[in-house]
Amino acid sequence: MLRNQEQILSKIANNDGHGENSAFFDGWKAYDSDPYHPTQNPNGVIQMGLAENQLSMDLVEEWVRNNPQASICTPEGASRFKDIAIYQDYHGLPEFRIAVARFMEKVRGNRVRFDPDRIVMSGGATGTQETLAFCLADPGDALLVPTPYYPGNDRDLTWRTGIELIPVVCDSSNDFKMTRDALETAYNKAQETNTKVKGLLLNNPSNPLGTVLDRETLSMAINFINDKNIHLICDEIYSATVFDEPGFISIAEILQESPDTNPELIHIVYSLSKDLGFPGFRVGILYSYNDAVVTCARKMSSFGLVSTQTQLLVASMLSDEEFMEKFLAESTARLCARRGTLRQGLAQMGVGILKGSAGLYCWMDLRRLLKAATFEAEMELWRVIVNDVRINVSPGASFHCSEPGWFRVCFANMDDETMRVALGRISKLVMQSNKNSESRKPCRRRSKLEISLSFRRLDEIMMSPHSPMTSPLVRART
Amino acid sequence: MEFKSRNQGQLLSKIATNDGHGENSPYFDGWKAYDSDPYHPTENPHGVIQMGLAENQLCFDLIQEWIKNNPKASICTAEGAADFKDIAIYQDYHGLPQFRNAVARFMEKVRGNRVRFDPDRIVMSGGATGAQETLAFCLADRGEALLVPTPYYPGNDRDLTWRTGVKLVPVVCESGDAFQITRAALEAAYKQAQDSNIRVKGLLLNNPSNPLGTVIDKQTLQQSLEFTADKNIHLICDEIYSATVSGQPGFTSIAEIVQENPHCNLDLIHIVYSLSKDLGFPGFRVGIVYSYNDAVVSCARKMSSFGLVSTQTQQLIAAMLSDEEFMDKFLAESARRLGKRRADMCEGLGQVGIWNLEGNAGLFCWMDLRRLLKAATYEAELELWRLIVEEVKLNVSPGAAFHCSEPGWFRVCFANMDDETMEVAMERIRMFVVRKREEEVARKQRRRRRMELEVSLSFRLRREELVMMSPHSPMASPLVRART
Numbered sequence: 038m039l040r041n042q043e044q045i046l047s048k049i050a051n052n053d054g055h056g057e058n059s060a061f062f063d064g065w066k067a068y069d070s071d072p073y074h075p076t077q078n079p080n081g082v083i084q085m086g087l088a089e090n091q092l093s094m095d096l097v098e099e100w101v102r103n104n105p106q107a108s109i110c111t112p113e114g115a116s117r118f119k120d121i122a123i124y125q126d127y128h129g130l131p132e133f134r135i136a137v138a139r140f141m142e143k144v145r146g147n148r149v150r151f152d153p154d155r156i157v158m159s160g161g162a163t164g165t166q167e168t169l170a171f172c173l174a175d176p177g178d179a180l181l182v183p184t185p186y187y188p189g190n191d192r193d194l195t196w197r198t199g200i201e202l203i204p205v206v207c208d209s210s211n212d213f214k215m216t217r218d219a220l221e222t223a224y225n226k227a228q229e230t231n232t233k234v235k236g237l238l239l240n241n242p243s244n245p246l247g248t249v250l251d252r253e254t255l256s257m258a259i260n261f262i263n264d265k266n267i268h269l270i271c272d273e274i275y276s277a278t279v280f281d282e283p284g285f286i287s288i289a290e291i292l293q294e295s296p297d298t299n300p301e302l303i304h305i306v307y308s309l310s311k312d313l314g315f316p317g318f319r320v321g322i323l324y325s326y327n328d329a330v331v332t333c334a335r336k337m338s339s340f341g342l343v344s345t346q347t348q349l350l351v352a353s354m355l356s357d358e359e360f361m362e363k364f365l366a367e368s369t370a371r372l373c374a375r376r377g378t379l380r381q382g383l384a385q386m387g388v389g390i391l392k393g394s395a396g397l398y399c400w401m402d403l404r405r406l407l408k409a410a411t412f413e414a415e416m417e418l419w420r421v422i423v424n425d426v427r428i429n430v431s432p433g434a435s436f437h438c439s440e441p442g443w444f445r446v447c448f449a450n451m452d453d454e455t456m457r458v459a460l461g462r463i464s465k466l467v468m469q470s471n472k473n474s475e476s477r478k479p480c481r482r483r484s485k486l487e488i489s490l491s492f493r494r495l496d497e498i499m500m501s502p503h504s505p506m507t508s509p510l511v512r513a514r515t
Numbered sequence: 516m517e518f519k520s521r522n523q524g525q526l527l528s529k530i531a532t533n534d535g536h537g538e539n540s541p542y543f544d545g546w547k548a549y550d551s552d553p554y555h556p557t558e559n560p561h562g563v564i565q566m567g568l569a570e571n572q573l574c575f576d577l578i579q580e581w582i583k584n585n586p587k588a589s590i591c592t593a594e595g596a597a598d599f600k601d602i603a604i605y606q607d608y609h610g611l612p613q614f615r616n617a618v619a620r621f622m623e624k625v626r627g628n629r630v631r632f633d634p635d636r637i638v639m640s641g642g643a644t645g646a647q648e649t650l651a652f653c654l655a656d657r658g659e660a661l662l663v664p665t666p667y668y669p670g671n672d673r674d675l676t677w678r679t680g681v682k683l684v685p686v687v688c689e690s691g692d693a694f695q696i697t698r699a700a701l702e703a704a705y706k707q708a709q710d711s712n713i714r715v716k717g718l719l720l721n722n723p724s725n726p727l728g729t730v731i732d733k734q735t736l737q738q739s740l741e742f743t744a745d746k747n748i749h750l751i752c753d754e755i756y757s758a759t760v761s762g763q764p765g766f767t768s769i770a771e772i773v774q775e776n777p778h779c780n781l782d783l784i785h786i787v788y789s790l791s792k793d794l795g796f797p798g799f800r801v802g803i804v805y806s807y808n809d810a811v812v813s814c815a816r817k818m819s820s821f822g823l824v825s826t827q828t829q830q831l832i833a834a835m836l837s838d839e840e841f842m843d844k845f846l847a848e849s850a851r852r853l854g855k856r857r858a859d860m861c862e863g864l865g866q867v868g869i870w871n872l873e874g875n876a877g878l879f880c881w882m883d884l885r886r887l888l889k890a891a892t893y894e895a896e897l898e899l900w901r902l903i904v905e906e907v908k909l910n911v912s913p914g915a916a917f918h919c920s921e922p923g924w925f926r927v928c929f930a931n932m933d934d935e936t937m938e939v940a941m942e943r944i945r946m947f948v949v950r951k952r953e954e955e956v957a958r959k960q961r962r963r964r965r966m967e968l969e970v971s972l973s974f975r976l977r978r979e980e981l982v983m984m985s986p987h988s989p990m991a992s993p994l995v996r997a998r999t
Binding site for chain 1: 526527528529530531534536538570572575578579582586588589591592593595596598599600602603604605608639642644645648652653654655656657658673678679692747748749768780783791796799800808810811814816818820821822823824825826827828831847952983988
């Protein structure tokens, strides 16, 4: 029967292109089967593998209560129910497109304009990426993608489209910045295997790095694609999660400053899942400077339009300029504070994170906790973190990172208390690891006093009333 | 600086530059005519009336009332806003459990509770459009084929083949059989594929049928099940019009046939569903894939990430569909109104001698205009269609757009307008038919007269030329004189 299944289903259905056999998902499964709850399941797994923005939902909820006309179900809005329920034009509600365009401009400090007629809907950014792959490349063609990159790219861009991803290898020696050399190397590698490169995909701000691309890198990228006459896809879905300097520079701005660039090569992926915290609403956006791509993507949007009920809600909310300004300011301030808490807490344990000013996660450096500089060791450490420390973080290998030892840790999908608990658990891991590595080292003439002092110092730091880790929960555990 | 867009052909994919999207079909020309000149009773009474859109707009009053009385169904009302956060962040592609349960129960209700549906087999998709494409991706490789009885919904070409690379092979159904699917037609299509070295992976049925407006009878369903079992190919049943059936014959779902065939291979059976037609919510994009094959459920669920239903909408739908009392009332009233509208239209058309295929389902009739064609050709059908759109100002859909094997059939939708507009449309059709009949009569008369003149002339020529030139001769008309 199983053999029959393989024959009666497609290759796509039978292969692993969906990407869910990656270890990345084992952590999710561990969490799903044993989720942390402060009272009901205090020993459960804390989810730090999900890049979600849950810090400012109170503001949104308040807005929703104060704006009943945004809904087709309230007394104020119900008269529109029928028109909205039957509206299936794949152009989307005009007010929706206009509001999204204006919002994207606002996030970019009004330094650029977006044309609402170039706003095309899709099934989340997931759908946008797949749609662009279908529009720009044939099966067997390739896109270049800098590593480390979001694991979902494999499914979104290659599973049903049949295209390939070629990594542009970035490493820690220069803080994972993308270099012209790395681009050329990747491009040449494709040439050698007779693979046609159709484009370069950038993620700015970057998942998992939590950094923005600087002007120099963006300009270099645009020159590169222009030279090769290939597309440049910029996934800017974290654009409004930039909470510090350096600020966000959109490819739209670089394009504005580069009159020699062919705009028909430039496309932007956007979504409201990260910036606003609405992943359930499936608001994916494709913005292209290429008319034919806009037209084609719009036809393809039939496979993943945004529910008109949601289009209306989003249109109302985004066009409330005053609210959106307040939201953006408050959201980024809260992200900044939360990241700061995580950064400081980790620093006190001697754990560093990549310097960054954006995103809903940190790129954590645990290389010194590895038994060896290998991906096996990274996987082993990760299993310890998930199974023993009871935190789901994401190992660098799942992001195709070229060096083992890096982990992405999400911080915006929990409350302050849970963050404190998480930090406490991580500190125990680090302490344990320090102990292990101390005992592994050849007998060094270090006085017992020194050792005891160093541990006491750590205790003092942890127990200080100013430490983020002195929550009752942590104290109860030690 | 200008950039050469002749480069586009090289810059973009084959999919982006081919016609697989299907929008170059005349099906869409009528839409464009409507979009540029839409009918309005007061503002544009001579505009084009849209009868090419299969939508169910007859029962929004019931829906509206329910919405008013059930504020908790929304995450935006005072009563429901406390759920806002949880709903907005919920992105599990299994979908809200209450959504899946409600959809399963509703589907059972539509089938008179004669079958059970497992909520864990309910998979979301971007409308039925997404459901069809997802199934094609799961069941067939590029270059493989699905059999589809004609006439069929034009969107199938885009949904099933555009990005998937799958082919459609028509199973030709004819008016002589009232367009029923015969075993012979199935076998002929299958053989045709084999002869071209194309591997058939499945058969797609649409029950009730768009554009026919009929339900498929039990015997045909049974026969289809046996055919697909014999060939070990999939059977996909698009049942999106299941709740638009009024009166007899009733709707039989493939789920019921499966139940009566306990030894059939369930791994081959899949249902496409949506709320766009039965409830009238095309804007909400609620597509459903229901499969009896575990691997397909699992795969389709992973693919649903490309077209999940907004959780805001899942919440609303879950609340509405699980109000059993309301849904019973809605289904009964909707079927009654659709039945009446259809009957009114058939009667109106019947008065001018236009007949439809007998049917009691769907949001449209399959209208027989063969006798209005100048010739039994598709060119003549297209010509008649342009006349209907441009002069009669009705957008109806020509049979060729549905791959119908015989010219002269048109699909006319009746559920997307109010009674007054329907009456205006009927009047326009009546006047058009009467006018065409008069033109036909006049044309015949002229032809007869011409023939008579010719015959008479030839006799006279045989007799004597002088008589021809007599001022009393019928041929001494100024016209005749001018010709000789």
